[in-house]
Amino acid sequence: MPQKQIYALPNIVSPANPVIFNPDICNGCNTCVEVCQIDVFIPNPEKGKPPVILHPDECWYGGCCVNHCPLPGAISFNWPVQQRAYWKDKATGKVLRDSQ
Numbered sequence: 631m632p633q634k635q636i637y638a639l640p641n642i643v644s645p646a647n648p649v650i651f652n653p654d655i656c657n658g659c660n661t662c663v664e665v666c667q668i669d670v671f672i673p674n675p676e677k678g679k680p681p682v683i684l685h686p687d688e689c690w691y692g693g694c695c696v697n698h699c700p701l702p703g704a705i706s707f708n709w710p711v712q713q714r715a716y717w718k719d720k721a722t723g724k725v726l727r728d729s730q
């Protein structure tokens with residue numbers, strides 16, 4: 631039976647990057663791929679490597695991928711700037727933003 635070849639192309643137009651993988655910690659278990667109901671990721675074709683972010687714009691920032699990851703630090707949120715907490719230092723007037 632002939633095998634089908636399937637191509638998946640990341641959305642290169644989008645500057646968004648909803649999560650950041652730490653390749654030193656992530657073992658490519660793909661739990662995050664399985665729990666994401668939006669299919670933002672696909673498994674990395676290289677076994678043991680972090681998943682590929684295929685559709686970053688589809689992310690709802692619900693957190694399943696980060697919360698279900700068994701390895702702390704392997705995946706973290708990269709919140710869009712407008713969703714990050716910020717505050718103003720009364721003394722200096724300087725606006726500070728949460729980096730997470």
Ligand code: SF4
Pocket residue numbers: 651655656657658659660661662663680681698699700701704705
């Ligand atoms: S980020 Fe976590 S859940 Fe996702 S593949 Fe890596 S180790 Fe597995």
Ligand code: SF4
Pocket residue numbers: 648649665666667668669670671688689690691692693694695696
């Ligand atoms: S936050 Fe939710 S929608 Fe976004 S990548 Fe993680 S699991 Fe998928």
